[in-house]
Amino acid sequence: xxxxxxxxxxxxxxxxxxxxxxxxxxxxxxxxxxxxxxxxxxxxxxxxxxxxxxxxxxxxxxxxxxxxxxxxxxxxxxxxxxxxxxxxxxxxxxxxxxxxxxxxxxxxxxxxx
Numbered sequence: 001x002x003x004x005x006x007x008x009x010x011x012x013x014x015x016x017x018x019x020x021x022x023x024x025x026x027x028x029x030x031x032x033x034x035x036x037x038x039x040x041x042x043x044x045x046x047x048x049x050x051x052x053x054x055x056x057x058x059x060x061x062x063x064x065x066x067x068x069x070x071x072x073x074x075x076x077x078x079x080x081x082x083x084x085x086x087x088x089x090x091x092x093x094x095x096x097x098x099x100x101x102x103x104x105x106x107x108x109x110x111x112x113x
Contacts, residue, residue, distance in 0.1 A: 072078050083089045 083093050
């Protein structure tokens, strides 16, 4: 069987193309693996840093929260008024909650959570 010159060059081109496609797929997969590894490393480090910054922020804010709480204690029914003025909380606050809030409910901010 004799293969024509044009058909032979097309077969060679096809084999070459298949080889390049295979190499391309392998290269892209390797790039994806590296990207995933990078993102995992960055995400872990970012989470650690965010936690560290949040803790430091809370330490800095703590004295101010204490001062605010002392002033709020002197305002009659502050928390009841605040909760009833908040649209979502207004509907969630039961009569029993309202009585507890009116009877000296003390709510203290514990940080950014």
